[in-house]
Amino acid sequence: MLLWNRAAVVGVPGVGKTSLCKAISKELGYHYINFGELMLKIAIERDLAHTLEDMLQLNTELQYRIWKSAALSIQNAENVLIDLHGVDITREGYLISLPFEIIPPEIIIIIETSYDEIFQRRTRDRGKKRVLEDYKTVKEHLSLLKYSMVSISTILGSNLVVLKNDELQTCLEHLKGVLQR
Amino acid sequence: MLLWNRAAVVGVPGVGKTSLCKAISKELGYHYINFGELMLKIAIERDLAHTLEDMLQLNTELQYRIWKSAALSIQNAENVLIDLHGVDITREGYLISLPFEIIPPEIIIIIETSYDEIFQRRTRDRGKKRVLEDYKTVKEHLSLLKYSMVSISTILGSNLVVLKNDELQTCLEHLKGVLQR
Amino acid sequence: MLLWNRAAVVGVPGVGKTSLCKAISKELGYHYINFGELMLKIAIERDLAHTLEDMLQLNTELQYRIWKSAALSIQNAENVLIDLHGVDITREGYLISLPFEIIPPEIIIIIETSYDEIFQRRTRDRGKKRVLEDYKTVKEHLSLLKYSMVSISTILGSNLVVLKNDELQTCLEHLKGVLQR
Numbered sequence: 001m002l003l004w005n006r007a008a009v010v011g012v013p014g015v016g017k018t019s020l021c022k023a024i025s026k027e028l029g030y031h032y033i034n035f036g037e038l039m040l041k042i043a044i045e046r047d048l049a050h051t052l053e054d055m056l057q058l059n060t061e062l063q064y065r066i067w068k069s070a071a072l073s074i075q076n077a078e079n080v081l082i083d084l085h086g087v088d089i090t091r092e093g094y095l096i097s098l099p100f101e102i103i104p105p106e107i108i109i110i111i112e113t114s115y116d117e118i119f120q121r122r123t124r125d126r127g128k129k130r131v132l133e134d135y136k137t138v139k140e141h142l143s144l145l146k147y148s149m150v151s152i153s154t155i156l157g158s159n160l161v162v163l164k165n166d167e168l169q170t171c172l173e174h175l176k177g178v179l180q181r
Numbered sequence: 182m183l184l185w186n187r188a189a190v191v192g193v194p195g196v197g198k199t200s201l202c203k204a205i206s207k208e209l210g211y212h213y214i215n216f217g218e219l220m221l222k223i224a225i226e227r228d229l230a231h232t233l234e235d236m237l238q239l240n241t242e243l244q245y246r247i248w249k250s251a252a253l254s255i256q257n258a259e260n261v262l263i264d265l266h267g268v269d270i271t272r273e274g275y276l277i278s279l280p281f282e283i284i285p286p287e288i289i290i291i292i293e294t295s296y297d298e299i300f301q302r303r304t305r306d307r308g309k310k311r312v313l314e315d316y317k318t319v320k321e322h323l324s325l326l327k328y329s330m331v332s333i334s335t336i337l338g339s340n341l342v343v344l345k346n347d348e349l350q351t352c353l354e355h356l357k358g359v360l361q362r
Numbered sequence: 363m364l365l366w367n368r369a370a371v372v373g374v375p376g377v378g379k380t381s382l383c384k385a386i387s388k389e390l391g392y393h394y395i396n397f398g399e400l401m402l403k404i405a406i407e408r409d410l411a412h413t414l415e416d417m418l419q420l421n422t423e424l425q426y427r428i429w430k431s432a433a434l435s436i437q438n439a440e441n442v443l444i445d446l447h448g449v450d451i452t453r454e455g456y457l458i459s460l461p462f463e464i465i466p467p468e469i470i471i472i473i474e475t476s477y478d479e480i481f482q483r484r485t486r487d488r489g490k491k492r493v494l495e496d497y498k499t500v501k502e503h504l505s506l507l508k509y510s511m512v513s514i515s516t517i518l519g520s521n522l523v524v525l526k527n528d529e530l531q532t533c534l535e536h537l538k539g540v541l542q543r
Contacts, residue, residue, distance in 0.1 A: 003273065090521070092365065092469065092521045092523075092540070093469060093471075093521040093522050093523035093540065094515070094521065094522040094523070094524075095519075095521055095522070096515060096516050096519065107273065107274060109274075140524060143508075144508075144512055144522070144524075146324075146325075146328065147328050147508065147509050147512035147513070148512050148513075148515070148516045150325055150328040150329050150332060151328070151329075151332045151335075151512060151513045151516040151517070152516060153275070153277060153329070154277050154329045154332040154333060154336070154513075155332070155336070155516070155517070157276075157277065159271070159273045159274040159275065159276055160274050160275040160276075160325070161273075161274035161275070162275075162321060162325075178273070178274065184454065288454065288455060290455075327505075327506075327509065328509050331506055331509040331510050331513060332509070332510075332513045332516075334456070334458060334510070335458050335510045335513040335514060335517070336513070336517070338457075338458065340452070340454045340455040340456065340457055341455050341456040341457070341506070342454075342455035342456070343456075343502060343506075359454070359455065
């Protein structure tokens with residue numbers, strides 16, 4: 001039995017979130033939604049951008065509208081697992097990017113791992129042009145993600161889970177325990 | 182003079198919260214309310230559970246209703262000191278369990294102590310069937326408690342105090358300074 | 363071009379916030395507002411206090427009214443850089459002192475530095491009668507400031523920036539990058 005109608009899985013880039021989410025959604029029957037890809041799809045439809053890099057170069061107001069449209073487009077979706085960063089580093093500082101007022105998740109699952117793991121994944125994924133942040137920045141990003149997700153959980157009364165993704169299979173088992181009974 | 186109409190004292194299990202709260206309430210004249218016991222009383226009245234363990238086995242929806250009823254039942258109480266966890270570890274992750282929207286505290290007092298103290302108290306209290314969490318889990322629980330209490334304090338504009346309970350008498354003196362003038 | 367209509371710069375006493383804010387406001391053309399001084403001005407006008415020390419001795423209710431009046435008095439100000447603590451240590455514990463409901467900032471900039479720097483600045487500034495807190499208290503104050511500013515940023519959807527002020531010129535350059543394009 002699927003436990004949640006809307007679950008958000010958040011984590012900094014390189015934490016292995018997407019592999020986890022895709023595998024578990026397929027296995028359990030959740031609808032997998034990659035929020036960044038959904039935003040890009042909308043940006044492309046509106047002829048605002050062709051690639052992720054284009055989109056991230058748009059002005060703040062335009063990005064905000066795309067973000068809001070993406071959230072509104074899945075407002076009525078059921079049994080969804082939403083894969084998103086939660087907090088983004090933008091040109092203008094940190095920005096909480098989980099649209100909790102539009103699509104309040106019943107549970108927020110934070111995926112964490114060590115800096116070394118994150119660094120290795122980001123180096124491998126150079127094709128995705130991932131920014132290589134230094135240790136202090138990654139640590140701060142991880143902390144701010146946690147603080148803000150606790151804030152959202154406090155505001156919404158959502159459940160909150162913190163999972164370490166040091167080893168994919170183990171983390172998948174934990175995630176399974178969280179998502180179904 | 183009692184400084185607060187409604188004070189919440191929060192902490193993870195084994196931090197020595199209850200001894201502190203009972204002693205100080207008696208000395209200063211606050212009405213002591215143990216929120217967990219209040220919930221159990223309501224569960225028993227409704228014939229939903231006979232023991233704390235029974236109650237914690239109830240489904241989420243039922244536990245939520247008991248929790249809400251407990252909060253509503255003390256909404257008009259004055260000069261109360263409410264003893265509760267603040268954040269609970271449930272089968273479905275962390276859950277903020279301070280009903281701040283129903284009984285907004287004017288002050289939130291977080292009681293902390295070292296892992297060793299917590300572990301020793303929990304081991305002694307096996308009669309209470311306290312779960313023995315490992316060091317990392319306790320540390321995470323303590324952190325999330327702090328983050329969420331700061332969130333609540335931000336939302337409500339409540340005062341916030343963090344007290345170390347390394348030694349009962351010293352902590353009692355500090356608590357006294359916080360609760361009366 | 364000034365990027366923000368209302369920016370809040372927060373930090374614990376001794377972090378070098380005021381020097382930074384004055385210098386950058388002058389250079390970029392922001393209206394500099396020192397929230398503590400604004401509160402004092404209002405307290406003096408109302409004949410409630412003559413000095414900062416007087417004001418901090420007033421009862422909580424009076425201080426709250428001054429705080430609220432100060433916030434209301436700048437509600438319509440534009441292109442402002444507001445210099446304030448964010449979280450204050452009062453006789454009655456920590457209190458979030460950024461009036462985010464009255465003057466919601468578009469961006470919150472947290473200024474941090476090492477304990478040694480803070481301690482040295484506070485020692486030099488004895489004229490200002492700054493309280494010398496110990497290492498643990500300063501560390502806790504810094505943490506709670508961060509948690510609460512993330513909460514506010516979550517509630518408002520504000521941007522958030524954390525800057526280290528280890529060296530004034532470097533920090534000024536970073537601040538410049540954050541405040542204009």
